[in-house]
Amino acid sequence: MASTMRVTANWLGRRHFAAVGPSGCQVEMDAAAEVGGEGHGARPMELLLMGLIGCTGIDVTMILERMRQPLSSLTIEANGTRREEYPQKFTEIHLYYRMAGDVDADKAWRAIHLSEDKYCSASASLQAEIVPHLILNGQEVADVMAPA
Known part of the structure; x- marks a missing residue:
């Protein structure tokens, strides 16, 4: 039987997202500056x-x-x-x-x-x-x- 994993990401503005998965740990992501990112998270x-x-x-x-x-x-x-x-x-x-x-x-x-x-x-x-x-x-x- 296949297992599934669910993660969600909430948009925090511009290209910035905060994601969380089953572990409950939050990871922030952002794009590079040349495409509108502001350095608020990992790529x-x-x-x-x-x-x-x-x-x-x-x-x-x-x-x-x-x-x-x-x-x-x-x-x-x-x-x-x-x-x-x-x-x-x-x-x-x-x-x-x-x-x-x-x-x-x-x-x-x-x-x-x-x-x-x-x-x-x-x-x-x-x-x-x-x-x-x-x-x-x-x-x-x-x-x-x-x-x-």
Whole structure:
């Protein structure tokens, strides 16, 4: 059975909106100044990337915890490339997982791939190519599972 999620956004003037969903947390959105925005909130497309890294971050930390991998820090950065023409959707998103701790690199990659391929609803909802990168304890680690 499919589940549904409802969010609402109230217009606060010009291009400014306040949205709330099932969590009860409010998120403010606004457009760029060149189209009438006034800097009162995040841009919708940046929220899309934030949702993606939040989703995969939750997955990866849960998976590493189950694998008994002692993660001491995790920062995820998303760099998205958008089309010039409308709709200006993301075509490619590079995710940089900066991890520290006594974590096995193969298990870190396994967690990233499980998130991307099985668990992360946000990445599954996007049409963009998602390219992961792992930086473990300051060193970039190649993905041995990636196609050549």
